Amino acid sequence: MQDDVLTADDPLYQELYDVRREAEAMGNFIDRDVTQDIHALRAAAPVHKGKLRELLGLPMTYERHQNAVGRQHYTVLSYEACEVAFRNPQVFSNKVQMDPKVGEKGTGLLELDPPRHRAYRRTVQPMFQMANALSWWRARTIDGIIERLIERLGREDRAELNIEYCARIPVYTITTALGLAGDEALRFRHAYLNSTSASRSVTMEERMRNGQLVQSLLHDLVTARRKAPQDDLVSFMIDAVLRLPGEPPRPLTDEEITTHAKLVMVAGGGTSWRQMGITLFALLTHPEQLAQVKANRDLVGDAIEEGLRWDPTAPFHYRLVLEDIDFHGHALKAGDVLELGLGPANRDPSRWGRPDAYDIHRPKLTNMAFGLGTHRCLGMNVAHVEMARGINALLDAFPNLRLDPSAPAPFMTGGLEQRGPSGLPVLLR
Template identity: 35%
Template sequence: MSESEELRTHLDPARLRELFDLKGNVYATRGGAFEEDIYPPFAHLRETGPVHEGIPGPLVGFHGAAVFQGLPEPDRPHYSAFDFATCDAVVRDSTNFSSSSHVPGSEEALHESSILNMDGERHHRYRTLVQPSFVPKKAQWWIQNWVQVTVDSLIDSITDAGAADLNVEFFAPIPLLTICGSFGVTIPEALDIRAAVTSDGLGLDRFMQIVHPIIASRRAEPADDLISVLVEAEVTHEDGTRQVLSDNEVLGFAFLLLAAGSGTTWKQMGITMMALLQHPEWLERVREDRSLLRGVIEEGLRWMPTDPVFARYVVNDVTLGGVDIPAGAVLHVCFAEANRDPARWERPDEFDPSRPLQSHLGFGGGPHICIGMHVARAEISTAIDALIDRLPGLRLDPDAPIPQITGMYERGYSSVPVRWDR
């Protein structure tokens, strides 16, 4: 069966839509359906702060239950930071701000044993094991093994239609099948993996059922993929001894990478493509000169990052932006508003890819900066390049309602309806 036929057979459109519907159940605990524009209240908080007591959701009018980094944590005090200087300093300071909520002495849950929730030396030792697979010069490895074939097959399956909702038919499967492919997970199993990593722990059995046998098979015979990198990796402990990762450690890594790799980039692809469709002069310029796409993607990440807020646990009493914050508090770091700080960017609310490139917090910063950022950039640019090449006259569907961005802790479009000339 060709990849394109396999995609058509196994990627059930209704299930895909359900799993990637920001307004549906899957995203409910991340406030996916929240419709208010978060930027005006965020700007007000930065101007009247830059640090406030409270949680970003309720501070901007979202009062639903939320499960995200640093949430819900009902027994801790909560604070939020909104300007670039504070947010940037906090993510670089792992002495005063920790990524771990783990209470010493208690058993670590699977998600707690991932690098996202580790600190200091331990974080460095484990992150270093996979970092070589994510450096810029590995982008071609990702593109040639998994991204390009998925992008081409998906376009093959829509090209005759002349119209599509790119969000679900095109963007959602690309990062999902890329990260699943790198873990040896087949196309028929990919949607089960997505369901498992978004189930707030409920789908762990199915996750183990799929990933455990792959670990065993790669231990017996490694292949040219990420799961083989993990099973062969040797961690150096504090006392200098070296040891291959245990199955549980590989599973912890796998869970984080499969969740983060499949959950973010499709939304950022939609945000970037919508920005181009709504700024047709930029779509034209990119069509003429593909080297401009890199700047467009970075500007999209600055202007509208799909994950606007992450959190840290406060280790020592600190004073930030004139506000005293006690040890034990959760500090929410609002990357999205930091990225619109007028102290760093002129006309920060405008999408303007011609502005000088400077670092932003769309992928975070400091030791936890997104490990998958070069993969994400490669996925977005391969996808948009292919759309421009293969769908002539690509434009927003004038007959469809204008798509709106929604979401509190995870943000994106519910649809990206387009037409092209057949």
């Protein structure tokens, strides 16, 4: 990757990495803090009949999954109830995310249930284990990207870290790891985000054109790697063996590899960006804790974990109920949908004292930011390493890092389903 590709000022950054704009394009932006409203709902009951947007009195203009349209929804807000649902995929299924026009074939990890999900996940999971995150990913992608971005930031006295730092690390990490050229990173993300039904800012014709661009780019990459393998994720997947129950072992098809690649590219290039921003936002708005982290870098990991608990960037996941079941006082029917509140679960006062406070010294308990059970985030180890290396590098290079008092104060924004800071204007020196 050429330095000017990674560090250039590109207008696509402003379009793709603005949390409010992203939520508005999807139609799920909310303009008020609903934290206390959710606390009140949870205090009344851990599970409520209805969509959260209905319960909060928000406009009903958004459907995250087409397969959930027209179904009875239930909102789950306590840690205990969310954990039960996450750990029981036989009843609470990820098939709610499946496009009903596509069906099970051609879908990715997010839409599948065990045992098919487990079989597909095993074809790519070894590359995302912590040992590889700390070795292959750092050497191949993360460290070099961060080094070049720190050098770029050092040319000025102030910066906007959301665009100039947080947005760039994950998208180029994933792009390079897959085997795409650096200058394809933003174009790929732009095309993919504007090829799905979630984007309301483009026409159907534009969606189809963007979808064709995504498929063509990935198909060409897989074809090239079949002819000449390299040290990248696509080449690894070409060599992987899929072991589906009741079927003989076989390689992944081109379609299966491109489906994996799209998931890795979009998830890895999106959620890590917002979560790194959330952790930096939390530290910058809690200067006494930032000072402690600067003085003791062993606290960086604690700061990241507390950021994940305090404000996970993807605070709601959905599940399809597969069979009639009594669930926390509700008689659920097969075909109903659960809205699982990871964010609300992470602030459940029955599990955490002072749940709305950001506290890096909080007793360590598992939080739900990366999910639980079968679908626990595939890329969580890589995301942890990106955030830890990125934050440490910032503090090494700019020990006086602080919010820029002359800029508008940043705040958390977005939709119910994705959160992040409005910006991160800082003084570097």
